Amino acid sequence: MDQVNSSNSLTIAIVGFGNFGQFLAKAFVQAGHRVIGHSRTNYEAIARQLGCGFETSADALMDLHNPDIVVLSTSILSTEEVLRRFPTAKLRSCLVVDVLSVKVYARELMLRYAPEEADILATHPMFGPESGRGSWRGLPFVFERTRVRQHERCEAFLSIFRERGCTLIEMPCQEHDHYAASTQFITHTTGRMLAELKIASTPINTRGFEALLAVVETTVRDSFDLYYGLYRFNPNAKQELEKMQRALEQVRAQLEAYDRKCREAEARSA
Amino acid sequence: MDQVNSSNSLTIAIVGFGNFGQFLAKAFVQAGHRVIGHSRTNYEAIARQLGCGFETSADALMDLHNPDIVVLSTSILSTEEVLRRFPTAKLRSCLVVDVLSVKVYARELMLRYAPEEADILATHPMFGPESGRGSWRGLPFVFERTRVRQHERCEAFLSIFRERGCTLIEMPCQEHDHYAASTQFITHTTGRMLAELKIASTPINTRGFEALLAVVETTVRDSFDLYYGLYRFNPNAKQELEKMQRALEQVRAQLEAYDRKCREAEARSA
Ligand SMILES: NC(=O)c1ccc[n+]([C@@H]2O[C@H](COP(=O)([O-])OP(=O)(O)OC[C@H]3O[C@@H](n4cnc5c(N)ncnc54)[C@H](OP(=O)(O)O)[C@@H]3O)[C@@H](O)[C@H]2O)c1
Ligand SMILES: NC(=O)c1ccc[n+]([C@@H]2O[C@H](COP(=O)([O-])OP(=O)(O)OC[C@H]3O[C@@H](n4cnc5c(N)ncnc54)[C@H](OP(=O)(O)O)[C@@H]3O)[C@@H](O)[C@H]2O)c1
Structure with a gap:
């Protein structure tokens, strides 16, 4: 430098x-x-x-x-x-x-x-x-x-x-908040959710899993105050959080519907 | 080569x-x-x-x-x-x-x-x-x-x-499944949840957000059959999915409790 x-x-x-x-x-x-x-x-x-x-x-x-x-x-x-x-x-x-x-x-x-x-x-x-x-x-x-x-x-x-x-x-500033607010809030929320799950490195991590470990590492080092600031001063945050919960429910519903379909087909062919 | x-x-x-x-x-x-x-x-x-x-x-x-x-x-x-x-x-x-x-x-x-x-x-x-x-x-x-x-x-x-x-x-094989099953399933579920949210690149992505975009990219290209296979043949998958939902609820509960605390303190000092 x-x-x-x-x-x-x-x-x-x-x-x-x-x-x-x-x-x-x-x-x-x-x-x-x-x-x-x-x-x-x-x-x-x-x-x-x-x-x-x-x-x-x-x-x-x-x-x-x-x-x-x-x-x-x-x-x-x-x-x-x-x-x-x-x-x-x-x-x-x-x-x-x-x-x-x-x-x-x-x-x-x-x-x-x-x-x-x-x-x-x-x-x-x-x-x-x-x-x-x-x-x-x-x-x-x-x-x-x-x-x-x-x-x-x-x-x-x-x-x-x-x-x-x-x-x-x-x-x-408006444009920054438009772009950053939800992307940042989603990144922090994902990191904190995975931290709650206590995900940890294994001898056989995929690249994707390593990326998630890095996101956890970065987000949990930031103070909760910072995260709370994003939540409180991002007008969309509450809605984003609800959307994340719904998205996870949606993924689960897809799995369960597919599971029923497969098991029914298996029962029929057995 | x-x-x-x-x-x-x-x-x-x-x-x-x-x-x-x-x-x-x-x-x-x-x-x-x-x-x-x-x-x-x-x-x-x-x-x-x-x-x-x-x-x-x-x-x-x-x-x-x-x-x-x-x-x-x-x-x-x-x-x-x-x-x-x-x-x-x-x-x-x-x-x-x-x-x-x-x-x-x-x-x-x-x-x-x-x-x-x-x-x-x-x-x-x-x-x-x-x-x-x-x-x-x-x-x-x-x-x-x-x-x-x-x-x-x-x-x-x-x-x-x-x-x-x-x-x-x-x-x-047992050891592989022990390590891989939940880490892989969590990676795929995170990717599919974020895909449901339709997260997209902005001109000002953080490194963390780019990592999440890459995880989405990788996981949604894999077939739903592959994801379903992980879900069905990983004995812990159902439990992992529930844990993810609970973790997200937990993060939300932390934000809401902190929000109440801050707003009460502000009301007192006003
Ligand atoms: N960390 C990052 O990666 C990052 C990146 C970009 C921007 N930022 C921004 O940089 C700022 C600082 O972030 P941070 O990571 O250091 O963590 P933070 O928790 O957001 O802020 C900590 C700072 O705020 C001060 N502070 C907190 N409550 C206070 C109070 N009631 N009265 C006076 N000072 C108070 C602290 O002072 P004391 O230490 O003296 O208590 C400390 O200097 C934030 O606005 C954040 O959004 C952070
Ligand atoms: N994609 C990855 O990154 C990756 C990485 C490591 C391991 N794997 C493993 O590799 C295997 C293949 O994965 P994939 O990514 O190609 O996607 P996949 O959806 O898991 O499997 C697709 C393959 O399964 C065949 N198939 C599906 N249903 C069938 C049926 N009812 N009868 C006969 N064949 C059927 C398909 O044949 P047709 O195409 O002829 O329909 C196709 O060859 C999986 O076991 C997966 O776990 C995948």
Whole structure:
């Protein structure tokens, strides 16, 4: 990876320094930026290991570090509360970026809580610590320039993902949610259903079974909060869940009908 | 691929020249063997295209071609009927091989219907025209030498898979069924459930969603007969299906309980 030379180096605050926030922090540091974490929990030791600063107070985060970019990596459910308590006036000269897995809702929150002067970029890196463990080549990074006036700063942020090989896809938040919401929710629900079944590797896995094991691995590492966020803020989720249940019943009904048919035919020919 | 020189060339009859039988035929021809198909349906034209012979009568198959090896690639459900009608006495000098996806049941049928003089090899190539479309490297080929006295012929057959890069796994039929039955049945059921949901590719698929799309692709190409065979001849299948339904209900119950908890907390703090 090319290191950005220090004149292009950004100061990036990450609000919500949990699983995904730390994952992003590593990439930002590797790209040569100054990174400061901030979270409900004190992650000072972890931040130091990652080569980042850490502030427990949001005021200190803004006053002492004067970040160019503030990335919201809080859980979908907590983001509004975090923004409500945040000294949002201090975001005036910043680019505010979110990475929430639902986009219309995140965009709405940023437009509501960030000051008019702040630039806003809504993003969804469609991978995580598990699927992005190795190369990021070809992994989709979806974004909407919700309100961008300082283009160079925004491009510098986007180029972190571009340079790691992500496929950058510019797309309105509505369109993202249309595509992602149900596909993501179905993937997570399938993974969690199979995790409940406790499926496990055998010496003779088929490719298909290995794919399912990988889906389980990825989805159960994500927090239940993330899954719940998809469920709650995807208007179709309840319906998708019911559709999955009906689909499984349908498959079962097909098997049972075919079974009756075969057994009747066998009885007749016996 | 090395061509076997003609002195090592075997004559292999494939009984059940459907989806999987044709897939095997191609590989056998490529390995330099003489292949003759036989099936309920007349596949003469397809066989010719694949470089194989074809016989509509089982007697002609045995009398005119005198095969070294007879491979059963019939549907799980029809195999007993096919064997019942087969001139099994003519199998006396053959190696009888099956490729059914359930092994204890297939072994039992071969032991019951093949003459005592015939050698028997129970196999399960754990891939198909879809997952084995490209290289076979690393794909599992499970087998049990059920009753093998002419070892060289058996090894020549196994080496077709070995030379294409399959991972050969020698394992008693019981053990195969223990591992494979539920994992395979769960994979197929998941694929068929998602197919019922009509999941489809979007411009922004996650890796997990792409894995599920691939599982759907693979499972729905397999015949319903194959799926039904797994259901019927896997003693745990009914129970697995119920477990899947319960697991999905469980995931839903978790979401609904968490939703109530969050909304109550929000109401209190409002
Ligand atoms: N994981 C992924 O693969 C992935 C991929 C793309 C996008 N995302 C998005 O990234 C964001 C973070 O995801 P995640 O995987 O780290 O897990 P998450 O459970 O969705 O979020 C965890 C983060 O939210 C914070 N948080 C939770 N409740 C809070 C509260 N009441 N007050 C203040 N902060 C609170 C946590 O802070 P503390 O740790 O300090 O408690 C932690 O930083 C989410 O919006 C998610 O949709 C995740
Ligand atoms: N597809 C795979 O990926 C795969 C992988 C490993 C093992 N297998 C095993 O390979 C075998 C064949 O599988 P498949 O994928 O080709 O599909 P299948 O639907 O399981 O079997 C189709 C074959 O069974 C024959 N058949 C069906 N009903 C019959 C009947 N009443 N009388 C005579 N023949 C009948 C068909 O003959 P006609 O075509 O002449 O009608 C055809 O050759 C199965 O035992 C399966 O478990 C399949």
